[in-house]
Amino acid sequence: MPAPDPRTHEDYDRLYYRLDLEPGASAAEIKQNYRQLAQIFHPDKWRHPTAASLHWADEQFKKIKEAREVLEAYWAVHHEAPTVGSALSNAQRLRVREQLRDLEVRRERLCGELDGLQRDKLRALTEMARMQTERERLIGEIARLRDDASLERAAHAAWRERAQDADDADAMSASDATLAAPAEPDPVPADRHPIRNFFFARFDDPSRGWLMTLSGTVFVLIVLFVAAHRIVFSVFDATGSWRWLAVLLQTLLISAGAVLAGGFAWSQRVLHRADRAGRVHGVPLPARETWQRVTAAVRGTNRHGATWQIENGALMPGDAGFALQAVLRYSTKPQGEGETHQAVTFRCDAQAAGAGATRVAWDFAIEAPTWWLVPAARVVRDLRRRLEADLSGRV
Numbered sequence: 001m002p003a004p005d006p007r008t009h010e011d012y013d014r015l016y017y018r019l020d021l022e023p024g025a026s027a028a029e030i031k032q033n034y035r036q037l038a039q040i041f042h043p044d045k046w047r048h049p050t051a052a053s054l055h056w057a058d059e060q061f062k063k064i065k066e067a068r069e070v071l072e073a074y075w076a077v078h079h080e081a082p083t084v085g086s087a088l089s090n091a092q093r094l095r096v097r098e099q100l101r102d103l104e105v106r107r108e109r110l111c112g113e114l115d116g117l118q119r120d121k122l123r124a125l126t127e128m129a130r131m132q133t134e135r136e137r138l139i140g141e142i143a144r145l146r147d148d149a150s151l152e153r154a155a156h157a158a159w160r161e162r163a164q165d166a167d168d169a170d171a172m173s174a175s176d177a178t179l180a181a182p183a184e185p186d187p188v189p190a191d192r193h194p195i196r197n198f199f200f201a202r203f204d205d206p207s208r209g210w211l212m213t214l215s216g217t218v219f220v221l222i223v224l225f226v227a228a229h230r231i232v233f234s235v236f237d238a239t240g241s242w243r244w245l246a247v248l249l250q251t252l253l254i255s256a257g258a259v260l261a262g263g264f265a266w267s268q269r270v271l272h273r274a275d276r277a278g279r280v281h282g283v284p285l286p287a288r289e290t291w292q293r294v295t296a297a298v299r300g301t302n303r304h305g306a307t308w309q310i311e312n313g314a315l316m317p318g319d320a321g322f323a324l325q326a327v328l329r330y331s332t333k334p335q336g337e338g339e340t341h342q343a344v345t346f347r348c349d350a351q352a353a354g355a356g357a358t359r360v361a362w363d364f365a366i367e368a369p370t371w372w373l374v375p376a377a378r379v380v381r382d383l384r385r386r387l388e389a390d391l392s393g394r395v
Contacts (some may be wrong), residue, residue, distance in 0.1 A: 012074065012082035017096050021202035024081040027072060034068040037061075040107060047110055152282060155354035162351070220261050221254070228253035264370070265378035271364065274384045278362040283391045287319045287352045288371070290360060290391065294348055297386040298326045301379075306330035308346070308383075321351040328379060342368040344379045360391065 013023040039045055041061040046054060074082050188382045228250045236246035283290060298308045306328050313324030329343045345365040353359045364383075366376045 012071065015071055015282065017093075018064055018067040019071075020100060026081070027075040029067060030071050030075075037064045038102075047114060101336075104187060133200075151354060152357065155357055156359065157360050159351050161355045170327070216265070221258065224254045224257040224261070225250075228257070263374045267373035270377040270381045274364050277384055277388065278364070279360040281357055282353060283358050283360055284356060285357045285358055285391065287313065287321050287350060287355055289314055290323045290350055290358045291324075293390040294324060294350075294360075294387065297383065297390045298346065299382045300329070301386050314375045319352060321349070323350075324348045330375070330379070340375060342372055344368075344376055346383060362387070 016023045016025060019025075019030060019037065021029055021033055025033075029053070038061065042058045042062065043054060043058050043061065046057040048054070048057070071082070203327070231253065232246045232250045236242050236249075285293070295310065299308065302310065306325045308328045310324065310326045313326070315322045322345070326346045327343055328346075330355065331342060343366075346362065347365070348360065348362040350358050350360045364380050366373070366380070368376045
């Protein structure tokens with residue numbers, strides 16, 4: 001491209017200022033500054049995302065490219081810096097320098113934004129790697145639980161098959177021995193109190209148990225009120241001078257009935273929960289360790305100064321299981337004032353269900369008057385909690 005005439009086409013000093021150079025700079029300086037500015041304003045290098053900014057950068061790049069071409073063409077012809085042209089005034093120079101500073105500030109801001117985006121990208125990649133690791137760990141945990149469940153089902157099926165075979169063998173031997181001989185009772189009956197379990201299963205229902213409990217309480221209070229009212233006012237005159245005494249007796253009868261009914265209901269709920277917890281279930285312990293923990297729990301639980309006495313119990317050959325029966329006899333009266341009339345019997349049956357697992361079931365039997373069910377229920381509750389705590393898993 002031939003160099004234009006500076007008197008008619010181009011002001012070379014202004015071209016130098018476009019390239020951020022003083023007039024008279026060499027061809028090497030022109031090339032060096034052009035490359036530096038091209039790194040900033042080239043459309044492929046410009047990093048601001050908006051269309052208006054890209055258009056402005058493209059215009060600036062065209063201007064510096066034009067300035068480089070004109071000045072290099074002049075140098076190629078004259079081999080010296082152009083000296084013709086009108087110099088910029090001081091105000092123009094200040095304005096150009098302010099524009100360049102503004103561009104530099106904008107460039108620094110854009111670089112900071114890019115650095116922030118890069119840091120966010122690294123954080124996101126780190127979080128994705130952590131989530132991938134957690135996902136793999138959860139997949140491994142699910143696979144392990146699935147394998148454990150499969151082993152548990154297989155062990156339970158094997159245990160049921162062995163129990164069925166044993167029951168069939170016992171039944172055949174008993175029928176061959178004598179038809180009149182009484183059958184051996186099941187050491188852990190499945191459900192001896194169907195009516196009680198029917199009602200209290202609904203009281204323990206999380207969705208409507210509170211409503212059933214409230215309804216039962218209101219019903220009992222109404223029945224107590226009607227019964228106490230009929231009993232008291234069949235003796236006293238409803239409008240006589242002794243009405244205050246009748247009301248007092250009625251209140252006492254209702255309170256005593258509420259205490260007795262509440263204690264009876266609480267004891268029945270405790271016994272229901274003990275029956276439900278004692279159903280056949282698996283524990284992650286071998287039969288011998290299960291035996292040790294059950295006997296330790298029995299010996300470590302007492303009430304009213306009495307302790308459990310293991311009447312019979314032993315491990316089966318080869319640690320295939322065990323059967324245990326323990327009795328706690330107690331009296332709620334002070335020691336020496338009365339004989340022991342209350343007893344709680346605990347029976348436990350266990351069968352090995354594979355390596356490191358045992359199927360356990362237990363049952364409680366109570367010999368006590370109805371008005372002493374609350375102390376008996378406390379004995380059952382304490383032993384049940386101790387058993388559940390000791391058999392919950394390996395320590």
